[in-house]
Amino acid sequence: MSYVGPDFDPPRPRRSRRGPLTLAIAGLVPAALVGWLVYEAVADTGGGPAGAAAPPTSSPVSGSATASPSDESATAFPSEDSKGRAVPPSPASTTGRAAGSGSLKGKVVVIDPGHNPNNFRHTAEINRKVNIGTNRKECDTTGTSTNAGYAEARFTLDVARRLRTILQDQGATVKFTQDGDRPWGPCVDERARIGNEAHADAAISIHADGAAAGDRGFHVILPASVHSGTADTRPIAASSRALGERIAGSFVRVTGSAPSNYLGKGTGLVVRDDLGGLNLSTVPKVFIECGNMRDSKDAALLTDGAWRQKAAQGISEGIVSFLHG
Template structure:
């Protein structure tokens, strides 16, 4: 999801590699964020969460994927095909529907996963450019999303991670619903409908999965939290607190599982950003966050985002954050 310019920009020239001093300073950021997130979760930031321990962030001199726990593969191969791992985004016909959970610790909990954008949006420009009410103003129904310079689209990435995440949550007993799945619907849904799906399901948690389209050299993940909005059809005041808790837990676990650093261009190193201009958050009546898993236009992030093994780690980190949130709520 891009923040400036067209939603699907042409490939850009890559920046020269950063010098050793910049790399050394950047290595300090994940550790600082992880400590801050633990502080938040034990109550220092007012979240009131139970005490949990977290593993140190991987050092920059080692592969962030070489020792990340909880994955099917011990290392992601950046050069691997995006479809190299099982659980990728094969098309599934039919209207997205809730899949009942099992008998695990999350039995009775409902999670809505919102894979950003849709591959069909490129062929339905009139439909996705239609303006919809997001409470504070009107915006496009949806956008095309971004892609890596080699053409791996955000829509394809987000659905693959959503499938992996659904499997992990169902193994914990949760009932999981996707806002889109495979080739259904043909485009969209619109951002207001994406929020409505979570509201109608009375989700205990909702997560929208994205990857950013910022400039090369900008890298890292960030979790987008809803700001306080009370305008028109939007009233986020009841969900701001629980959404913050959900976002903090996802950010901490995502960092630990993937080794991906927090964004170096948004969030001031916290990995957390608050926004009031996103219909998917403004119109939600259930705890909801967005996660931008990395920047598709940065070569280092793109190498991770196109790796099936790394996407499994991403799903694991998001899942652990959701499970942590649901087990205390």
């Protein structure tokens, strides 16, 4: 997701803080070293020196990349395998499906695939301001895309569906905020409300960034301790951090991707107080930016089905670790 528009304004500069993940990342270094070397070897074949990328096409208000009406991501689409072939979607939708047996039986996970493939058709609706607890922002944005036109909304749905399958196979009840089955949105306040009303044991919002070329890697966004207006994240700030740390650690290990080189001071963690999806949450919740769609090397990963399966697996292992305590 681009850091422009609702829930995506540029984060204010923060002084570096050493948190619990510092030790966690240190502990992961031996296990992740081989994956990181493979990551660099593969990424170095992805193109020449990083230069300034062409700026994303912007919508009048949100400033996020806008899909073309002819872009296939403008309509609901199935998941894809590593060769881009369609995989029929799971029958579960926003209501989830009955949990099977497994170690996560009785646990509820809410997955929030960022944006919506059809948002660009509903600019009036998504530009409407909603309460995010501390102030008001636009309902939603169109999201960003790779320079070749692979939309963030397409990426988030694919990873979310893969993640759902993994968690359901372990017995969890999984609910979506949207499954490509809505004409637009939902708004950021509703996305938070869906997790709250489900009494989720964990919630995650899946995104990809739209930063400058040369900015690479993933980062997990944690809610700051906010107590202002209708927002009060104090009860879930610590548990959300624990969730985010587990996800960041497993994402490094499973995908071989490195933490962001432009946010988070190498920890893979960023704390923000300006996101309605976090400010309004009453359950443990984090966002993950899986990579930068505007960097050619990250884009090569984000558009690869095999890597997206690793991303889903990495996220799932972090969630499972958190839920098992």
